[in-house]
Amino acid sequence: MRRETTATTTLALACAAQFIVIFDISVITVALPSIQRDLGFAPANLQWVVSGYTLAFAGLLLLGGRLADLCGHKRVFVSALTAFTAASLVGGLATVPAVLIAARAAQGVAAAALAPLALTMLTTTFPEGPLRTRAFTIWTALGLAGGASGNLFGGVLTEYLTWRSILLVNVPLGVPVILVAARFLTRRDTSAHGVRLDVPGAVLATVALIMLTFGIAQAHTHAWTDLATALPLLGGTAALAAFVAVETKLAPQPLIPPRLFRLPGVSRGNLAMLLGGACFHIPMWYFLTLTMQDVLHYSAVQTGLGFLPHTVVMLLVGLFLTPRLMRFVQPRILIATGALIAAGGFLWQSGITPSSGYGTGILGPAVLVSFGTGLVGTPVSTTITNGVASADAGAVSGLLNTTRQFGGAFGLAVLLTLTATHATDAPAVLADSYQRAFRGIAVILLALAALAPLLPAQHLAGRRRPVETGPSAEDRRDPRNVQ
Known part of the structure; x- marks a missing residue:
């Protein structure tokens, strides 16, 4: 009974952590216009409210995966969630853009x-088999629920309270989880020798x-x-080159073993994920x-509701x-098909104007975009992880998540270069600006569709293996048939 209680508590804590982390990626988006007006963000800097979180998250994800092996599960869980909750409080009370961006980055680190x-x-906690499968299913569902509900709750909180509430809500969410973890989470100090x-x-x-x-x-x-543009790009390129040198020459236990990139699924699959x-x-x-x-001048609540078709x-x-x-x-066929369908949806979306109705301006494109997105996600993940040895599964999974998060932040920065820099809030001018971003997304998806045929093929569980048409087993055993 005690073991079952411990397992249930661990599952609840893991699901709560997953929900909070994913929720805070999506909940902020609906509040962006309110944040921009309240704190005086320049249009070019608004992206860092989102990217500050995702870049810190992506860059330290591989390191974070190993942290618990050295410091213990309970200690890292309580410390990380406490830091996340504290950063949410600071962000919710921010009065200048720099403080909010720093708080979001701190959330990403935690x-x-x-x-x-x-x-x-x-x-x-859960042994291989039905119990672990059920636990993973619940954990995955809570993650999806966090991402799906973020836009809706973000709209409701922003509309009826303030944008600050979308960060401050993490305090009443996080504190009880911290107390439960400190009281009931089993101290699992792995004391992994040789792990650095x-x-x-x-x-x-x-x-x-x-x-x-x-x-x-x-x-x-x-x-x-x-x-102002060239120096950060040169610095980033130099840091990337130094990272490759450290991982290939100096690190005794690299975050990403270079040999993994010799696997076609890992190298090409992560490019597709990017x-x-x-x-x-x-x-x-x-x-x-x-x-x-x-x-379209929707309110925050209307915007959150407007995303429901995408989510469903x-x-x-x-x-x-x-x-x-x-x-x-x-x-790879599903990836190519999904990318082409989603590209069609974004091209449709790029025709939106201030006079567009919800049906043709949002709902129609949403069906195509979301249908295509749903076809792409899981096939890309399975392509990357297919055939990877169990000893490398953690590193490959961490790389997959890093690529996904960095792709979002980097893609947003690239797409923003296509938008206008006019200091105006005229709907027609803004519509033209966002239209270019949607067309840019469509072009990237066409590149993904072109890459898909180069991804490795996989064995299909639902398709029977070809029937052997050569000599029968009995014939092969007969010495007279050996040539």
């Missing part, structure tokens, strides 16, 4: 330790991601040859939120249709 630990807790933290690699990776994204973002208001991340979720939510509020279609296709299709259709 999330980088919290997210992989939640999955590790389930793996070490590749701190230099993690720092260089984070610096490279931030500087490259910042350099691209600077191109929105400066020329590519301007020092392109997909540069279109879906963060960039899509960002530009759709601004379009609905700045061009994406969940239905991703959870029910795609897994069934993957039994009979190669993942």
Whole structure:
């Protein structure tokens, strides 16, 4: 009975952590226009409210996955969630842009330790078999619920309270979880001998991601040859080169073993994940939120409700249709098909104007975009992880999540360079600006569709292996038939 109680508590804590981490990625988007007006964000800097979180999360995710092996599950869980809650409080009380961006980055750092630990807790608590499968299903569903509910709750909280409430709500959510974890979570100090933290690699990776994204973002208001753009890009490139040198030559236990990139699924699959991340979720939510509020003049609640078709279609296709299709259709075909369908949806979305109605301006494109998104996500993940040895599963999973998060932040910075820099809030001008971003997303998706045929094929569970048509087993055993 005590063991069952401990397992149930661990599952509840892991699900709570996953919900909070994913919720805070999506909840902020609907509040962006309100944050911009209240704190006086320049249009080019508004993206850092989102990217500050995702870049810190992406850059330190691999390091965070190993932190618990050295410091223990309970200690890292309580410390990371406490830091996340404190950063949420600081962000909710921020009065200047710099404080809010710093708080969001601090949230990302804490999330980088919290997210992989939640999955590790389930793996070490539940044995392989039905119990672990059920635990993973519940954990995945709570993560999807966090992402799906973020836009809606973000709209409600912003409309009826204030944008600050979307950060301050983490305090009453986080404190009870911290107290339960401190009281009931089993102390699981692995004391893993020989495990080392590749701190230099993690720092260089984070610096490279931030500087490259910042350099691209600077191109929105400066020329590519301007020092404000060129210096961050050069610095980010140098940090990336140093990261590669550390991982290949110096690190005794690199965050990403270089040999993994010799696997076609890992190398090409992560490129596909990068392109997909540069279109879906963060960039899509960002530009759709601004379009609905700045061009169509929807309220925060109306914007949150406007995202419901995206959420419903994406969940239905991703959870029910795609897994069934993957039994009979190669993942690379599903990726190419989904990318083309979503590209068509974004091209439709790029025709939105201030006079567009919800049906043709939002709902129609949403069905195509979300249907295509639902076809792409799981096939890309399975392509990356297929055939990877169990000893490398953690590193590959961490790389997958890092690529997805960085793709979102980097893609947003690139797409912002396509938008106008006019200091005006005229709906027609803003509509033209966001139209270019949607067309840019469509182009990236066409590149993803072109890459898909180069991804490795996989064995399909629902398709029978070919029947052997050569000599029968009896004939092969007959010495007279041996030539």
